[in-house]
Amino acid sequence: MTATIAPRRGASFVPAACDVALRTLRKFARTPQLIVVGTIQGAMFLLIFRYVFGGAIASGGLRYVDFLVPGFVTTGVLFTGTGASAGIAEDVDSGFFDRLRSLPIPRSSVIAGRVLADTGMLVWTTAATTAIGFAIGFRIHGGPVAALAAFGLCIVFGFTFFWLFMLLGLVAGNAQAAQGMSLLVFPLSFISSAYVPVRTMPGWMQAFARNQPITFMVDAVRRLADGDAAGALVRHSTSYEVTGALLWCVVLIAVFAPLGVAKFRRG
Secondary structure, eight states: OOOOOOOOOOOOHHHHHHHHHHHHHHHHHHHHHHHHOOOOOOOHHHHIIIIEEEETOOOOOOOOOHHHHHHHHOOOOHHHHHHHHHHHHHHHHHHHHHHHHHHOOOOOHHHHHHHHHHHHEEEEEEEHHHHHHTTTOOOOOOOOOHHHHHHHHHHHHHHHHHHHHHHHHHHHHSHHHHHHGGGTTTTHHHHHSSSSSSGGSHHHHHHHHHHHHHHHHHHHHHHHHGGGGGGGOOOOOOHHHHHHHHHHHHHHHHHHHHHHHHHHHHH
């Protein structure tokens, strides 16, 4: 009789993704500079916006610090995403992803694990930035439950954009190029409602600013955090803004997740 050799079985999607995520989190723990520098960077920019621009920008009856912090915390996912993109590019450059491709695991689990780890890091940076916001005068007007929902939305937004930054890191190939490519996303945060009311922009710019994903996300968080006080600045209801933001999340993940996985498979 001829002996048969059973095919080698690998880990399924969830265990493999968790292993990749834990490996990345251990890397963060062994390099605390990544955490400290990211936190300090966010604090510095928040202080600059609060005390340099705060006296010059009219925020429609809402204190500028209460207007600023929800927008800054929401767009903080872009700062974190730059580091995530560079980290993925480092994994590509070091050959770590090549080793993972040789294992009998789903290719998508590698990318998903990295995104999960970066989302875990985002929880810390978002919490730290929010705490600094409270220290410089920000106050919640929408109630504690709405505030927690706003925090959760920021994490969902980060998870969404990390798929984009993951793709940029895979395309760039090295950390320096990844950081440069990530900066191309930053104009979206300024052409939005994050730092100034959209109505103060030129008319031709307002149409884009009102309907791009960052504005929906910022307005959803601002509605939840500032409650009725944000009514003069946000055109639609809380449910409308939250629904629009989540729909943008679905669209962005549907576009960039398959592209990232396809890029990883091709190498």
